[in-house]
Amino acid sequence: MRKAITGAIYALSGAIGVLAFVYPLLVPEFATAGMGQAHSQVAPLITAVLVGLTLLALVVELQGRTLSAKTVAILGVLVAVTSVLRFIEVAIPLPGGFSPIFAPIILAGYVFGARFGFLMGAFTLLASALVTGGVGPWLPFQMFSAGWAGMTGGWLPSSKLGTGRAAISLLCGFGFVWGLVYGVIINLYFWPFAVGPASQTWAPGLSIGDTVARYVTFYVVTSLAWDIPRAVGNAAMILVLGGPLIKSLLRFRRRFYFEVITDA
Amino acid sequence: MLDARVWLLWALSLLLIASYARNPLYGIVLLLTTLVVGSVCAPDREGPRMPLSPLRFALIAIPLAALFNALTVRLGETVLLQLPTWLPLVGGPVTGEGLVFGATNGLILTVIFSSFAVFNRVIPVRDLIKLTPRAFHESGVVLSIALTFIPQTTRSLQRIREAQAVRGHRVRGLRDWLPIIVPLLVSGLERAIGLAEAMVARGYGAVADAGQPVRNQLFLALGLLALLGGWLGYLFMPAQRGIAAGFALAGAVLLVAVLWLAGRSTVHSVYRQRRWRVQDTLALGGCTLALAVALTQRGALYYAPYPRLAWPAFDPLIGLGLLGLLLPAFLPLDEEERL
Numbered sequence: 001m002r003k004a005i006t007g008a009i010y011a012l013s014g015a016i017g018v019l020a021f022v023y024p025l026l027v028p029e030f031a032t033a034g035m036g037q038a039h040s041q042v043a044p045l046i047t048a049v050l051v052g053l054t055l056l057a058l059v060v061e062l063q064g065r066t067l068s069a070k071t072v073a074i075l076g077v078l079v080a081v082t083s084v085l086r087f088i089e090v091a092i093p094l095p096g097g098f099s100p101i102f103a104p105i106i107l108a109g110y111v112f113g114a115r116f117g118f119l120m121g122a123f124t125l126l127a128s129a130l131v132t133g134g135v136g137p138w139l140p141f142q143m144f145s146a147g148w149a150g151m152t153g154g155w156l157p158s159s160k161l162g163t164g165r166a167a168i169s170l171l172c173g174f175g176f177v178w179g180l181v182y183g184v185i186i187n188l189y190f191w192p193f194a195v196g197p198a199s200q201t202w203a204p205g206l207s208i209g210d211t212v213a214r215y216v217t218f219y220v221v222t223s224l225a226w227d228i229p230r231a232v233g234n235a236a237m238i239l240v241l242g243g244p245l246i247k248s249l250l251r252f253r254r255r256f257y258f259e260v261i262t263d264a
Numbered sequence: 265m266l267d268a269r270v271w272l273l274w275a276l277s278l279l280l281i282a283s284y285a286r287n288p289l290y291g292i293v294l295l296l297t298t299l300v301v302g303s304v305c306a307p308d309r310e311g312p313r314m315p316l317s318p319l320r321f322a323l324i325a326i327p328l329a330a331l332f333n334a335l336t337v338r339l340g341e342t343v344l345l346q347l348p349t350w351l352p353l354v355g356g357p358v359t360g361e362g363l364v365f366g367a368t369n370g371l372i373l374t375v376i377f378s379s380f381a382v383f384n385r386v387i388p389v390r391d392l393i394k395l396t397p398r399a400f401h402e403s404g405v406v407l408s409i410a411l412t413f414i415p416q417t418t419r420s421l422q423r424i425r426e427a428q429a430v431r432g433h434r435v436r437g438l439r440d441w442l443p444i445i446v447p448l449l450v451s452g453l454e455r456a457i458g459l460a461e462a463m464v465a466r467g468y469g470a471v472a473d474a475g476q477p478v479r480n481q482l483f484l485a486l487g488l489l490a491l492l493g494g495w496l497g498y499l500f501m502p503a504q505r506g507i508a509a510g511f512a513l514a515g516a517v518l519l520v521a522v523l524w525l526a527g528r529s530t531v532h533s534v535y536r537q538r539r540w541r542v543q544d545t546l547a548l549g550g551c552t553l554a555l556a557v558a559l560t561q562r563g564a565l566y567y568a569p570y571p572r573l574a575w576p577a578f579d580p581l582i583g584l585g586l587l588g589l590l591l592p593a594f595l596p597l598d599e600e601e602r603l
Contacts (some may be wrong), residue, residue, distance in 0.1 A: 005481045011487035019492070023499055045283055050491065050516070056400075057484050057519050060526055063402040069468040071458035072402060074453065076409025080453045083410065084417045123403070127410040130389050136380035137279055217336060240438050244446050252453045256460070 006061065013058040017144050020051045021188045028152065045137065052140040062115055070256050073118060078108055082120075083128040098233035101128070102149060104181070106174050106234075107242060109153030110167075117150025145185045149178045163246045170234040171242055171253070172195040179231030183223050188215075266592060267544045268391040270551075271383055274301075277551045278589060281558040282372050287567035288364075289578045290586065291371040295322075297590050298378040304593040308383035318378035325372035325377075333366025334358050341572045361569040368567075398527030409459070413452070421448055483522045490515030492497035543595040550591030557585030 085100040101124055109117020122143040129135050129142070153174060161167035278294060299318065335343075340361025347356060355515045375426055389411060406502055424447050425435075433443060494512025558565060567576040 002478055002481070005478070005485050008485045009481065009488060012485065012492055014430045016488065016492050016495070019495060034474035044395060045280065050495065050512075053516055053519050054488065055490070056397075056523060059403055060399055060523060061481065061484060063400070069463040070460040072405055072468075073456045077413055077452045077456035077459070079406065080413035080417050081449060083365060083414055084421060084448075087418065119406075123406055123410065127414070130392055130407075130411065131414060135384050135392070137376065155411065159382055236438055241442055241445060244442060245449060248446060248450050248453070252450075252457070255457060 009058065009061050013054045016049065016054045017148075018187055020047050020054075021185050022143075023047070042090060048137045048140060051084070051144060055122070055140050055144060059119070062119055071116070072253070074112075075116065075123065075258060078104070078120060079123045079127050082124045083131060086124075086128040086132065098229045100233075100237060101125075102146070102230070103237040103241065105146060105150040106153035106178065107238070107245055107249065108170060109150035110156055110158050110171060111253055112154070114151045114154030117152075117154040118147040119147070119150075121146035121150035128165045141186060143254055145182050149174075149182065152178075158246075158250075163243050163250070167246070168239065168242050172238045175234030175238045176231045179234045180227050183227035183230065184219065187219055187223055266386075266547050267538065267540065267597070268395055270544050270547050271387055271592075272395065273548065273551050274592065275379050275587065277555050279376055281554060281565070281586065281589075282375040282379070282528035284562050285372060285375075285565040286365075287565055287576045287578075288368045288371055289576050290565055290583065291368060291375055293583050294338060294375045294589070295371065295589065298375065298382050300590060301593045302378070302382040302385065306382065318374060318381050321377050322370070322374040325373045326367050329370030329373065330363050333369065333424040334362040337362040337365070339570045352593075361571070361573050364569045364573060397523055399523045401527075413455070416455075417448070417452060420451055424448055424451075431587055477561055480522050480526055483518055483525075487515045487518035487522060490518065519585060522547050546595060547592050551587035551590035554586050557582055561585075 082101050082104045085104065088100060105117065105121045105124060108120045112120075125142045125146045126139065129139055153171070156167070156168070156170060156174075161170070278298065282291070282294055285294065295318075302318075326352065335347075335358065337359070338356050340359030342360035343357045343446055344363070345358050346359050347358060349356060391409055393404055393411070396407075421444070424444050433439065433440070435444070451555055490511050492515075494508045494510070494515060497508030501508060560580050561579075564577070564582055
């Protein structure tokens with residue numbers, strides 16, 4: 001019973017997240033409503049509120065189930081280390097949208113599991129936003145996408161693959177794909193803002209294909225050049241640093257299995 | 265120093281008003297408001313580093329948005345130049361109206377960015393964490409640990425780099441980061457183990473039962489279901505929009521109720537309570553005034569340059585109402601803060 005409800009919570013919040021990202025493509029008329037229809041201009045805001053609420057629900061569920069003292073401590077420290085890596089990104093101009101935070105998030109998900117990965121991704125974005133001054137309506141979307149990156153990292157069976165070549169190459173692929181997908185997702189969020197509310201090109205009967213074509217232009221014009229370095233950087237980082245990092249994380253995972261025996 | 269909640273309302277009001285406004289004149293009023301409030305209330309305070317100043321953001325966002333809009337929008341009568349039609353997606357006339365509308369979108373994005381930049385600068389990080397609802401006690405602990413460890417980790421990164429440099433190590437490529445990152449991670453994890461042992465020894469989590477009660481979980485799932493169903497209905501069944509919106513709202517209310525229920529079980533105490541001051545009430549009033557003006561005059565805030573470019577209308581009264589958001593810059597500081 002409990003397991004089923006938990007699964008339902010994950011699935012539903014995932015579905016809401018996906019819907020929030022793709023609805024401008026499915027229902028363009030809603031995102032870019034007619035001139036003067038001022039109420040539709042807040043659609044992105046309402047979306048942000050809904051996504052934020054869903055994220056809160058998911059975090060309440062996740063924190064209730066996983067956060068023992070050990071997890072709290074290790075999660076906090078890993079988030080701190082990864083956020084420091086993000087300072088490097090702010091301080092030294094790296095090529096394009098490359099950010100050193102994705103590789104650790106994916107690796108942590110791989111070693112500690114999907115739930116931990118989600119929390120790690122979401123909290124890393126939150127903590128570094130707090131410290132670098134990046135809090136804003138875009139934050140729930142960033143937290144969701146980074147959380148998903150960590151969560152999917154946890155879907156690979158780390159106990160079977162270990163630190164072998166297969167694991168590293170798979171994780172490299174993950175890093176590459178997530179580098180691009182993160183850009184696509186974050187852009188989908190900005191899309192209704194950037195397009196603006198006027199029915200500029202939208203006409204009754206505009207198909208999904210046309211909208212997607214327009215989104216592709218938007219993406220290629222504004223972000224592809226920015227996202228490619230991120231994807232390549234993630235893959236390179238995992239390729240070079242992944243093996244040793246996974247080894248140390250695995251070692252500490254074993255060390256963290258200490259139990260407290262209380263005589264009641 | 266105003267209450268953190270007032271600042272949050274200030275930033276959210278700007279966000280809401282900016283999303284309604286497409287009139288560049290009001291956009292400029294809002295942008296100047298954020299810049300003035302930012303320079304008065306957070307003058308070069310030793311605080312979070314800004315990756316991007318609002319003005320630099322404007323320099324990037326406005327031309328990019330204008331370019332994109334002009335290249336993809338075919339409306340408007342002032343044709344600036346004609347791109348060959350064989351070009352996929354961008355071929356066709358480029359109009360001045362499209363350019364102006366795109367630039368306005370960029371301006372609005374800048375206003376939103378700038379208002380949150382001010383918010384981030386004026387609020388100390390600790391106060392932001394205090395805004396976390398009580399249901400997120402554990403998450404708040406994780407965040408506090410992370411934020412406490414960030415300076416330590418930065419120092420330890422510095423130390424490791426120096427130690428490796430003494431040994432003749434130079435960072436040339438990605439591979440050279442390995443002798444720096446691995447010790448950084450390992451030393452961090454060692455500290456995490458110490459911290460976890462200390463927390464367990466002090467009884468952290470010893471009394472808490474495992475996880476949420478099933479009832480809360482069930483309500484969470486139901487709330488999400490109503491939210492998703494209502495939203496889908498709103499998007500795809502235009503005839504039943506009212507019912508669908510009601511469903512989504514009910515789901516949202518249910519979720520908030522569960523968060524409140526989950527928060528009741530954690531006890532929370534504060535060492536020094538911050539008092540609500542007159543300045544807080546005044547700033548609150550300013551935000552409310554601007555919000556009221558913006559929400560009642562939504563039509564006036566909107567402006568579209570199509571079909572032919574015309575100077576946007578500007579109502580001084582509305583402009584004055586929006587200046588309610590400027591109030592935080594003019595509130596006197598308390599005696600203790602002036603010292």
